[in-house]
Amino acid sequence: MKKIVSVAMAAAMAAALAGCGGAASSSAPASSAAASAADSAAAKTYTVGICQLVQHEALDAATQGFKDALTAKLGDAVKFDEQNASGDSANCATIVNGFVSNNVDLIMANATAPLQAAAQATATIPVLGTSVTDYATALDISDWTGTVGNNISGTSDLAPxxxxxxxxxxxxxxxxxxxxxxxxxxxxxxxxxxxxxxxxxxxxxxxxxxxxxxxxxxxxxxxxxxxxxxxxxxxxxxxxxxxxxxxxxxxxxxxxxxxxxxxxxxxxxxxxxxxISYYDLGYATGEMAVKILTEGADVSAMPVQYAPNVxxxxxxxxxxxxxxxxxxxxxxxx
The missing domain is CATH 3.40.50.2300 (Response regulator)
Known part of the structure; x- marks a missing residue:
């Protein structure tokens, strides 16, 4: 009888130990998964497509300001696919469609023709324009309220x-x-x-x-x-x-x-x-991009911004x- 009881107690202890061992082994992967997710979030990188209509001092300055604003906030976590359309609207469409195919995180359209091409190419990828004078005219909006209202916003270069x-x-x-x-x-x-x-x-x-x-x-x-x-x-x-x-x-x-x-x-x-300062205008556009990419800001609710000083x-x-x-x-x- 004593032998039977001893065997039963040993079996119970073994089962308990096995249960504890199982709990310990299952908690380790969960902890590793959480750490891995955190590392992944910290290592998040963004690809931003830039379509500039033509090489010109003002547009060049806007592009540089945009890139500087993003780099200042995100460092190496942002990569740019920067392309110039050489003044050809058809090239704008080709460039922007390439961005859409590559599923970039955001498109910056520098001037009106790139903005129009981006509006035709995607309704889901956030698009920010700069060096665009009047968004209502560019996008054929009849009841302009200051906000485009879809996946597009940006900055205007219109001086009064x-x-x-x-x-x-x-x-x-x-x-x-x-x-x-x-x-x-x-x-x-x-x-x-x-x-x-x-x-x-x-x-x-x-x-x-x-x-x-x-x-x-x-x-x-x-x-x-x-x-x-x-x-x-x-x-x-x-x-x-x-x-x-x-x-x-x-x-x-x-x-x-x-x-x-x-x-x-x-x-x-x-x-x-x-x-106006086109560099400052581009920088302001870059700050809008940071809010969209890292803070989850809704581009459809972002009003078009203007140069603060003339x-x-x-x-x-x-x-x-x-x-x-x-x-x-x-x-x-x-």
Whole structure:
């Protein structure tokens, strides 16, 4: 009887020990899995596709600011697939479709054509635009409220158009005819000219439009504008920005001053501009991207942002060539 009891007790103890051993062995993998998940989260990397319409000082600065903002927050955890469309809208579509195929985490569209291509390519990947003047015009939104409302948001490079019109009146009070020189293929340029024409007409100027369709007719259209205008206004226009030398070769010999919608164009062929910092604009876009990627911010609820500051600037060399004296509150373009 004692032997039977002893055997039974030994069996019970063995079972208990086996149970304890089983619990210990099952808890170890659970702990390892938790640690592995934490390591995986810490090692998360992001791929951001950047489509820039064309190489240009302003757009280059916006892209750099965007990358710097992300790198400052994420370091090596963010990788960029940066591509340039060389001014071709068809290339924008090809580039952005490639981003979608590669399932990037976010797309940055630098200028209007890349933004439009991204809007066509995806409704799920977050898209942030920059160097886009008017999102309502670019995306054909009729009831604009400040927020796109889908997978798209970003920043606008629009400096206040009423202040730009006032600049023309301030610098050239005796002018009669103002020519609007722009690319008809860029919706945001058309929008700016629509608004500027209203302001300038109300100020008493006679306003005429001179539109080129691409780089091939920039020189001829610029010559027509210079022949008929006392002053020319060029909005933030990517085609014009890529052809400032051709425009300068027309307007400077003709002694016709150009007021530009942004500093890059003014540096090439203008005399004055109401300037924003494209680097700062791109940096602000990058900060929006960080919130989307790391904080789970809802891009559809993010309002389009604008440049916080504008500065009156002038092109000293072109002003000297045209014999213009600029007020003291203007800053020379460096």
């Amino acid at each position: 158009l009423d202040q730009q019109a006032a600049m023309i009146q301030e610098l050239f009070p005796d002018a009669k005819n103002v020519g609007l020189l722009y690319c008809s293929a860029e919706p945001n340029s058309v929008y700016q000219c629509d608004v500027m024409e209203g302001y300038l007409t109300d100020m008493g100027f006679t306003v005429s439009r001179y539109a080129f369709t691409d780089t091939n007719d920039v020189t001829s259209v610029s010559q027509t504008a210079a022949d008929a205008s006392d002053v020319i206004y060029i909005p933030t226009d990517n085609t014009a920005a890529s052809n400032t030398e051709a425009i300068a070769n027309v307007v400077l010999p003709a002694k016709v001053p150009v007021v530009a919608g942004e500093e890059g164009i003014c540096s090439g062929c203008g005399v004055a501009t109401l300037s 500065t009156k600037k002038y092109n000293a060399a072109n002003c000297e060539a045209l014999g213009l004296t600029i007020p003291d509150d203007y800053t020379a373009i460096g």
